[in-house]
Amino acid sequence: MQGNPRIERILFATDFLASSRLALDYAIAFARRFHATIVMVHALELSYPAEEAETETLEASASRRLACDRLETFASGVRSTGVPVEAVVEDGPPSDVILDAVGRYGADLLVLGVHGVHRGLAHLLIGSNTEKVLLSAPCPTMTIGAHVLAGVDPELHFKEVLYFSDFTPEAAEAAPYAAFLSRQLNACLDVCQLIPQVAEGNARLRQVLAEEYCERLRHLLPSFDRTWCAPAFQLDHGMEIDEIITRAQGQRAGLIVLGTHTESQLGRHLHTSFVYQLVAKATCPVISIPRRPAPRT
Numbered sequence: 251m252q253g254n255p256r257i258e259r260i261l262f263a264t265d266f267l268a269s270s271r272l273a274l275d276y277a278i279a280f281a282r283r284f285h286a287t288i289v290m291v292h293a294l295e296l297s298y299p300a301e302e303a304e305t306e307t308l309e310a311s312a313s314r315r316l317a318c319d320r321l322e323t324f325a326s327g328v329r330s331t332g333v334p335v336e337a338v339v340e341d342g343p344p345s346d347v348i349l350d351a352v353g354r355y356g357a358d359l360l361v362l363g364v365h366g367v368h369r370g371l372a373h374l375l376i377g378s379n380t381e382k383v384l385l386s387a388p389c390p391t392m393t394i395g396a397h398v399l400a401g402v403d404p405e406l407h408f409k410e411v412l413y414f415s416d417f418t419p420e421a422a423e424a425a426p427y428a429a430f431l432s433r434q435l436n437a438c439l440d441v442c443q444l445i446p447q448v449a450e451g452n453a454r455l456r457q458v459l460a461e462e463y464c465e466r467l468r469h470l471l472p473s474f475d476r477t478w479c480a481p482a483f484q485l486d487h488g489m490e491i492d493e494i495i496t497r498a499q500g501q502r503a504g505l506i507v508l509g510t511h512t513e514s515q516l517g518r519h520l521h522t523s524f525v526y527q528l529v530a531k532a533t534c535p536v537i538s539i540p541r542r543p544a545p546r547t
Contacts, residue, residue: 255430257284261357261389263291263348266320273363273394274324275402276535278333280359280392283406283434287334289355292321293347294339314339345382352387359537360391364529384510384538390427392537395529397499408504410438414494414528415509417443417459417484419466424509424539426470431537437504441478441487442494460484498532510538 262277264270281288296304300311310318317339325337336355340347352360362383384391413428415421432439449456460481467479477483489497498506506528529536 255427257358258286259289259355259357260286260359260361261289261291261348261352261355262361263293263344263351264321264324264363265292265344266317266324270363272398272400272402273361273392274328276392276394277361278328278331279402279404279406280361281333282331282404286358287336288328289351289357290321290325290328290335290337291347291351292317292339293344294341295343296341348383349386352389357389360387360389361394362391363394364396385540388540390537390539392535393529394535395532397531397533398535399533403504406435406504408435408437410440410503411435412440412442412498412503412506413508414442414444414498414506415463415484417446417449417456417463417488419462421509422463422466422470424507425467427537427539428507429471429474431505431507435504439478440503441484442497443484443488444494445488445490456485456488457481495528495531498528498534498536500533503534505534506532506536508536508538510540 257280260277260281262274264274277288280286294314294317296311296313300313304311304314321337321339325335328335338351340351342350348360348362351357360383384393411428411432413425415424428439431437445456446459449459464479464481464484467474468476471479508528
């Protein structure tokens with residue numbers, strides 16, 4: 251991530267399904283904790299007759315008026331908690347609307363609720379839209395999956411933050427955000443390293459990868475605990491995919507943080523394996539951190 255982590259503007263995308271209610275609760279809790287503004291956005295996909303009616307009458311269709319009214323109802327409920335809210339209805343496919351809104355409103359955190367096979371955002375979990383949003387969103391994305399436990403602590407008193415990585419320097423980009431959240435939420439930071447397939451059974455290669463990874467960590471976290479940035483510490487936390495998925499299903503963690511990028515083990519398993527399983531089975535929200543562009547040489 252570029253610069254110091256911050257959470258000042260939270261983009262909450264909703265399709266009005268019940269599955270997005272828990273995601274909204276998390277958005278509100280984070281907004282209150284970090285004194286942030288929530289931007290609520292709904293992607294409107296009008297039917298052809300509705301589009302024709304708007305073109306001919308130059309008036310909003312019944313579908314658009316209904317969407318605006320429902321979004322304003324959501325927004326009014328959030329404002330009653332004291333959190334500043336902006337509400338917008340945008341035309342287009344959900345993934346395009348979301349990515350455009352992230353940039354336009356300068357979001358520091360994107361919040362999505364994806365809880366099943368439904369039309370709209372709730373179907374993103376099994377469709378290509380999720381992959382597009384997670385890989386393309388320039389800000390961290392918090393995904394609330396189907397098994398996230400209900401009942402959000404409004405004060406966000408989490409016992410621990412799980413940080414998942416894969417021994418690559420690129421994945422280390424998520425470390426500052428994990429450390430930031432653990433400090434801000436007064437939670438323990440637990441490290442879980444996904445062992446790369448190329449390093450399975452190759453202790454020497456794993457040591458080399460850990461050294462390169464920790465060198466990047468020391469650059470990103472110069473004031474952090476030096477022990478945490480030591481290769482031996484990271485090697486002790488190496489796990490297989492099944493172990494990490496099982497760890498993610500535990501009820502102790504309040505958040506999971508990981509980096510997403512196409513070059514890493516995490517990237518190769520994105521959507522069809524690792525991240526899909528993680529979001530689908532985790533009992534807490536998953537925050538994915540985008541890859542920072544490589545420096546020019």
